[in-house]
Amino acid sequence: MGGDFAPLEIVKGSVDAARKYHCEIVLVGDEPQIRDVLKSTPDWEKLGITIHHTSEVIEMGEHPAEAVRKKKDASVVVATQLVKDGVCDAVLSAGSTGAAVTAAQFILKRIKGIGRPTIATPMPTPQGVTLLLDSGANVDTKPEHLVQSGIMGSIYAQYVFGIKAPKVGLLNIGEEETKGNEQAKATYELLKTVHTINFCGNAEGRDVPTGAFDVVICDGFVGNIVLKFAEGLAMTILGLLKDAIGHGGLLAKAGALFLMPTLRKLGKRLDVTEYGGAPLLGVNGVCIISHGSSKAKSICSAIGVADDYVEGKVLEHIHDTIVEEEQLAQAEEEAAKAAKKAAEAESAQD
Amino acid sequence: MGGDFAPLEIVKGSVDAARKYHCEIVLVGDEPQIRDVLKSTPDWEKLGITIHHTSEVIEMGEHPAEAVRKKKDASVVVATQLVKDGVCDAVLSAGSTGAAVTAAQFILKRIKGIGRPTIATPMPTPQGVTLLLDSGANVDTKPEHLVQSGIMGSIYAQYVFGIKAPKVGLLNIGEEETKGNEQAKATYELLKTVHTINFCGNAEGRDVPTGAFDVVICDGFVGNIVLKFAEGLAMTILGLLKDAIGHGGLLAKAGALFLMPTLRKLGKRLDVTEYGGAPLLGVNGVCIISHGSSKAKSICSAIGVADDYVEGKVLEHIHDTIVEEEQLAQAEEEAAKAAKKAAEAESAQD
Numbered sequence: 037m038g039g040d041f042a043p044l045e046i047v048k049g050s051v052d053a054a055r056k057y058h059c060e061i062v063l064v065g066d067e068p069q070i071r072d073v074l075k076s077t078p079d080w081e082k083l084g085i086t087i088h089h090t091s092e093v094i095e096m097g098e099h100p101a102e103a104v105r106k107k108k109d110a111s112v113v114v115a116t117q118l119v120k121d122g123v124c125d126a127v128l129s130a131g132s133t134g135a136a137v138t139a140a141q142f143i144l145k146r147i148k149g150i151g152r153p154t155i156a157t158p159m160p161t162p163q164g165v166t167l168l169l170d171s172g173a174n175v176d177t178k179p180e181h182l183v184q185s186g187i188m189g190s191i192y193a194q195y196v197f198g199i200k201a202p203k204v205g206l207l208n209i210g211e212e213e214t215k216g217n218e219q220a221k222a223t224y225e226l227l228k229t230v231h232t233i234n235f236c237g238n239a240e241g242r243d244v245p246t247g248a249f250d251v252v253i254c255d256g257f258v259g260n261i262v263l264k265f266a267e268g269l270a271m272t273i274l275g276l277l278k279d280a281i282g283h284g285g286l287l288a289k290a291g292a293l294f295l296m297p298t299l300r301k302l303g304k305r306l307d308v309t310e311y312g313g314a315p316l317l318g319v320n321g322v323c324i325i326s327h328g329s330s331k332a333k334s335i336c337s338a339i340g341v342a343d344d345y346v347e348g349k350v351l352e353h354i355h356d357t358i359v360e361e362e363q364l365a366q367a368e369e370e371a372a373k374a375a376k377k378a379a380e381a382e383s384a385q386d
Numbered sequence: 387m388g389g390d391f392a393p394l395e396i397v398k399g400s401v402d403a404a405r406k407y408h409c410e411i412v413l414v415g416d417e418p419q420i421r422d423v424l425k426s427t428p429d430w431e432k433l434g435i436t437i438h439h440t441s442e443v444i445e446m447g448e449h450p451a452e453a454v455r456k457k458k459d460a461s462v463v464v465a466t467q468l469v470k471d472g473v474c475d476a477v478l479s480a481g482s483t484g485a486a487v488t489a490a491q492f493i494l495k496r497i498k499g500i501g502r503p504t505i506a507t508p509m510p511t512p513q514g515v516t517l518l519l520d521s522g523a524n525v526d527t528k529p530e531h532l533v534q535s536g537i538m539g540s541i542y543a544q545y546v547f548g549i550k551a552p553k554v555g556l557l558n559i560g561e562e563e564t565k566g567n568e569q570a571k572a573t574y575e576l577l578k579t580v581h582t583i584n585f586c587g588n589a590e591g592r593d594v595p596t597g598a599f600d601v602v603i604c605d606g607f608v609g610n611i612v613l614k615f616a617e618g619l620a621m622t623i624l625g626l627l628k629d630a631i632g633h634g635g636l637l638a639k640a641g642a643l644f645l646m647p648t649l650r651k652l653g654k655r656l657d658v659t660e661y662g663g664a665p666l667l668g669v670n671g672v673c674i675i676s677h678g679s680s681k682a683k684s685i686c687s688a689i690g691v692a693d694d695y696v697e698g699k700v701l702e703h704i705h706d707t708i709v710e711e712e713q714l715a716q717a718e719e720e721a722a723k724a725a726k727k728a729a730e731a732e733s734a735q736d
Contacts (some may be wrong), residue, residue, distance in 0.1 A: 044418060162626055172559060175567040217525040217607045241611040243620025257567045258608055260559040261591040265612055269591025269619060276512055276652055284648035292646025296635035299640070302626055356396040 037093045037112040038131015039328050042252065046130060048072040049335025054083040055344050056336060062124055065089045065114040069301075090114045093131075096328070100134030103217040104142055112136055116143045119321040126322035126342035126380075128313060130330045136323065137173050137316060144321035147351070149358040152181040153318030154187050154256070154323055155264055161247025167182075167193050168244060168252050172260035179222040182253050183230060186316040187361065188354050190233040195348030196315075202250035205239030206257060212238070219255065226317070231364045232357050265308040312318055312337025317354070322346055387415040387461040388481015389678050392552040396480060397423040404433040406686060407693050412474055413467040414438045417441070419721035440464045443481075446678070450484030454492055462486055469671040476672035476692035478663065479509065479725045486521050486673065487666055494671035497701070499708040501533040503668030505675055506539050506615055511597025517543050517552075518594060518602050522610035529572040532556075532603050533580060536680045537711065538667040538704050539601040540583040545698030546602075546665075546691070555589030557608060562588070563715025569605060572678075583715045584705050662687025665695055668703070672696055 043065055050061045051074075059127060063070050067089035074080045093111040094103040104113055112131055118124040129136040137153065149179060156168035157316040169189045170177065177185075186204050193202035206224055208216040215226055218331060227235045239252045244262065254262070281292045312334040313324035322345045326338045387394060393415055400411045401424075404509035413420050417439035425431045441532035442460040444453040454463055462481055465490040468474040479486040487503065496503060504520035517537045520527065527535075536554050556574055558566040563574055565588065577585045589602045594612065604612070630643045662684040671696045676688045 164400030294641025
């Protein structure tokens with residue numbers, strides 16, 4: 037029921053996904069409205085689609101924590117509970133991001149050892165995609181939580197995008213280790229000691245669109261601003277281009293017409309809706325956040341993302357890696373202690 | 387001597403500016419190299435151009451504070467000193483931003499009452515330009531210093547861009563007052579009490595390119611990342627477009643050719659080199675930071691910016707406004723105290 041075009045586009049995208057990915061889909065929301073949209077798909081039940089009726093909706097302006105607590109029968113709350121209960125493998129929402137994140141935190145809980153869940157947004161690049169995280173779940177994030185974002189993002193890039201040893205960068209204002217604010221400098225120090233990721237140093241703003249890194253870590257304050265800036269810039273340039281062609285006379289119009297197939301191909305390459313959804317990493321369950329403006333195509337892609345997320349066993353890998361990282365750090369600490377003791381014993385003998 | 391194309395493009399841009407703005411220009415740097423470039427402009431002395439020879443250059447990798455302290459005869463140090471001594475009205479550098487900022491802070495000093503100088507970068511929008519500040523001079527900035535950025539940016543937009551009551555926004559992750567990190571929330575509270583600016587609330591990332599505000603305030607960490615992200619995105623899209631047209635067959639090439647005049651006009655509208663320079667606001671002198679990749683056109687525009695900055699008496703306005711703001715705050719405090727006293731006296735009488 038969430039998003040600018042719900043339930044119409046959400047239902048349409050789900051039908052497409054059921055056909056494309058052969059996955060069972062539970063549509064959680066107002067049954068009469070959903071049935072109305074499904075009228076145009078008489079075989080919906082055969083496709084593996086079911087409806088789970090709910091009576092409430094969390095609106096965009098509501099306070100997420102309050103709304104999730106009060107509205108027990110809100111679609112996002114019930115859908116998340118279905119994952120908790122093992123009825124579903126994943127939950128997807130195009131509604132209030134805050135509500136989806138809060139529901140996931142309250143109901144699914146955090147993965148043991150993870151301090152903060154983060155939203156990982158795939159940003160299109162010439163080579164494919166860069167995962168930017170956190171893109172808005174937490175602000176004033178502690179360095180150790182940013183490090184965990186890096187570990188989770190790296191696992192996601194590996195098992196969902198199929199990238200071996202993903203290049204992980206820390207979003208900062210310069211390449212040098214000494215650059216940045218206190219948060220970035222402390223995070224850099226910690227990242228150097230992590231065993232399970234391929235940390236490649238600081239990423240500057242320009243490295244996000246150029247795709248110099250596979251995973252870029254940042255605080256949710258910075259990530260959200262960058263993400264919305266990119267959206268605004270793309271919209272603005274497109275608007276100006278249309279405007280310029282509209283006022284550009286016959287020659288410009290003919291040129292635009294001739295160029296259209298090329299531009300369309302390029303647009304498809306840069307189209308965020310091809311990726312459709314951003315995973316909320318760090319909770320005990322698969323949760324995908326879609327953009328409020330999502331249409332059927334985005335929703336269908338996002339369900340594909342959820343499918344890859346489940347099939348890739350990302351949750352298990354995150355859990356195992358966090359445990360492994362802790363064990364490695366402990367082993368190192370013990371080895372250092374033993375070495376110190378041995379050195380002391382030796383100097384006592386002298 | 388600073389910048390990727392110094393001294394060639396810097397000198398060429400200065401010659402253009404001397405012709406265009408009829409201002410006297412002192413070229414500070416290695417005299418033989420500068421004279422070599424000026425060979426193609428036999429009338430350079432008549433244009434009001436002089437050379438001030440210096441023997442040192444601060445390289446991009448050097449630590450700014452150390453370099454400025456050690457290299458007393460570095461071009462950026464000497465040029466800044468010429469402003470301090472009243473020989474010049476403004477200093478312009480396309481070299482190391484850190485070195486230019488440090489030289490300005492050491493030599494020109496901060497305007498009384500200003501805690502941190504900030505770099506104000508004009509970002510192109512469909513309507514004109516949005517001033518983004520701080521775009522990289524300071525990180526971990528205190529709320530009161532962000533407020534001062536807002537005041538200085540507003541004055542600059544008013545007297546250099548000619549905007550009446552510029553709309554000032556605080557870069558944040560949501561429109562609501564309660565959104566954001568601790569720094570943003572504290573800054574919002576302070577901005578509400580400022581008398582001398584037209585504070586219009588939070589600006590989201592998308593509001594920068596769409597031009598919803600005239601002045602957007604942020605920490606230098608966020609500003610620098612946004613700025614470099616925009617550069618990277620513009621570069622990437624342009625590269626992909628060229629590539630797509632190159633591989634797009636005859637039709638695409640013809641289309642591109644037909645569209646070229648329209649695209650060129652649009653490009654000119656969005657071209658940052660039209661603005662050429664970002665003022666360092668908050669120091670006791672006019673200091674303009676140009677991009678390291680600046681060519682003659684950018685340098686010429688930047689000299690125009692310096693000219694507007696001086697003619698607009700921005701420094702005096704900043705000084706006066708800071709004093710006015712302090713006086714207004716003091717008066718308010720005293721009025722509140724007096725009201726409290728009166729109320730106490732009244733209740734004692736009862």
